[in-house]
Amino acid sequence: MLIRKFKINESGLNRFFGPLEAKIMDILWNDIEMTIKDVQQVLDKKKVTNFNTVMTVMNRLVEKGILQKRIEGRSSLYSPVQSRVEFLNAQSKEMTNELMDEFGNIVVTHMLEALEDVDDDLVAKLEQKIKELKKDI
Known part of the structure; x- marks a missing residue:
């Protein structure tokens, strides 16, 4: 939903x-x-x-x-129907996909700029995900 x-x-x-x-x-x-x-x-x-x-x-x-x-x-x-975590995960995933479809690279740039304000654990998770994506190419 x-x-x-x-x-x-x-x-x-x-x-x-x-x-x-x-x-x-x-x-x-x-x-x-x-x-x-x-x-x-x-x-x-x-x-x-x-x-x-x-x-x-x-x-x-x-x-x-x-x-x-x-x-x-x-x-x-x-x-x-869903737990709070499941609901928020589904909503944020859908919003992210819609933003990517509509604005593409601009969204990625803004997300990367926003990383300056987050903790190191989140940055580490992002780095790991990028490594995984590169392996699949």
Whole structure:
């Protein structure tokens, strides 16, 4: 599932989701499965919103393929389709591929310039990946 509306001026999960969607996903990524009422109660501690709004947003996340819904007895249990790490990995990979397709060398140049601000471990991983790519040529 690819989130098509990446918001560059936002941060964290708000780059991919609306504010309430982001809060809901943050809650669900920290638990296994939850009912709408469970999620709403966690949100209510923060004085966020009412049950019907949470229900609507969670069902829309199911429609978008972000959450899955499982019926157990009279309860509907919701859980993320992917872990937080899997989701962020898939989104960043897709965005990188789209940037490369559209802007090519410019993107690589900007990424390399950004390496000045990262730790040495990341640079070492990049160097290793470049060596692997060269072996395949």
